[in-house]
Amino acid sequence: MLARVKAPTRLFVVKTCHGLNNAVALKQANVPYILLDVEWIESMKSGSSDWLHLMVIGHEIGHHLLGHTSRQATQPGEQKSLELEADRFAGYVLGTYGLAGAQVAHVLRGFPDDSDPNSTHPAKAQRIIAVRAGVDLSKGAEENKLLESLTKDVGLNLTSVPYLVSMARGKFDRFLVTRDKRELQQAVNFYQQAIRFSADPMLAHELGAMFFADGSGDRYAQALEYVYSLTKNKAYLLELASYYSSSRNATAEGIMQKHKDKLMQPELVGSLNDRSALSFANYHLARLEVNRDEEAKWLPPLRQALEGIVSKPASLPATEAHALLIAETQNTLGLLALREGDFNEAKQQLVAAANYFGRPILPNDFYELLYSNKTLNQLSSLTNLALVSIRLADWTEGLAYVNKLDKVYHTYQASLTKKSQLAFDYSQVAYFKGRVHQGLKNYPQAILHYSEAIVLAPEPYLYYYRGTCQLSRGNETEACADFKKACSIDGHTACDRVKMLCR
Secondary structure (H helix, E strand, C coil): CCCCCCCCCCCCEEEECCCCCCEEEEEECCEEEEEECHHHHHHHCCCCCCHHHHHHHHHHHHHHHCCHHHCCCCCHHHHHHHHHHHHHHHHHHHHHCCCCHHHHHHHCCCCCCCCCCCCCCCCHHHHHHHHHHHHHHHCCCHHHHHHHHHHCCCCCCCCCHHHHHHHHHHHHHHHHHHCCHHHHHHHHHHHHHHHHHCCCHHHHHHHHHHHHHCCCHHHHHHHHHHHHHHHCCHHHHHHHHHHHHHHCCHHHHHHHHHHHHHHCCHHHHHHCCHHHHHHHHHHHHHHHHHCHHHHHHHHHHHHHHHHHHHHCCCCCCCCHHHHHHHHHHHHHHHHHHHHHCCHHHHHHHHHHHHHHHCCCCCCCCHHHHHHCHHHHHHHHHHHHHHHHHHHCCCHHHHHHHHHHHHHHHHHHHCCCCCHHHCCCCCHHHHHHHHHHHHHCCCHHHHHHHHHHHHHHCCCHHHHHHHHHHHHHCCCHHHHHHHHHHHHHHHCCCHHHHHHHHCC
């Protein structure tokens, strides 16, 4: 608790006193004591959570740390003031353990209301305000806000951290065997409680993995930010950046916006380990999609780092993890070559990556189960290969890649244990189908696929391409409707078509 509030380490003698009906902080021979009647606290609890226990202990520690036990209050009003100070301290403690300000009144619902004007203790309403003020003050620290966001949906269990972690890992192991989401959710619950009492970043990182496995990309991103706040290790930001580049998750994007300045030096890539360097490259390639003017500055160092990864000899014996890293790097190199306009190199790199990702997945592949690594990478490499084929106007090969991409996607979606994890934009598959069928002059089929893509993502370029297919079929009215729609969205080049063809 003292570490949570950044207070110096102190030793307190805590004694349980049955029948005391109170909690007391006092000094004897300069030794700080805290006397607790546990049954009294239990009798006032609201629900099964242990927040009230923590509040009472925090209140009494506050009396010691604030110097109240070293002086004697002479007036009831003075003592009430000291009690409210201790309440504010207790509130700060609760906030650092993840309590939200809105929960304070509920936590203190069973607390006695001392309305006697001569009492040494304030009325309950005043105490709620004081505790709430302490909670709110604690939220000024970023890591406290993050902790609250990660633990807001569970109560507080004052069980030992080793027990909580053991239960969490045990439940997760059961999930790996049974694929029963109830086991996973129980693991998450235990982890959420454990990280309140431990500043071990690995616990929070493991909790993030649990969130991801449970289909919550938002909370996975929040967990990574919390781990970064504890460690200041950029590897966690880079993991978050890599997740954002593959998922375009809005929460991850917002977090990266807050911290992007820490990753904006191209030369940083040379100081990173291989996995972090790959994450760094993926993040910046995604970012450069809307910042093309920076490509000359960024692409050369990214290419150098990526080529360094694939040219490095593998350690012996070769591991599956290294093979996965190489394939992911080849996929990113293919994307980079695509951006540079070197379609032949792009195809070479992407074919190598797709061949690896297309291998059968082991039934108990931990990383596949948790992060869908190979499946998502296979979808990515096939997407990029389809795009290369379209750029090369190789429509027959493009159709083969698109059909394979479609098959992998739907096979994956049929797996109920993984369904919620998939961060993949299927509208791109429908768009690619439209492009290759249009290239093959199969216009009715192309129109069908463009329409499918529009339902999923009504982007102007989809209306534009559907309009060109309609025009090729002689359907000028339908073509003009699509061109006008594309033009109305963002002043697309379809506006030129409208001027030329449409009344």
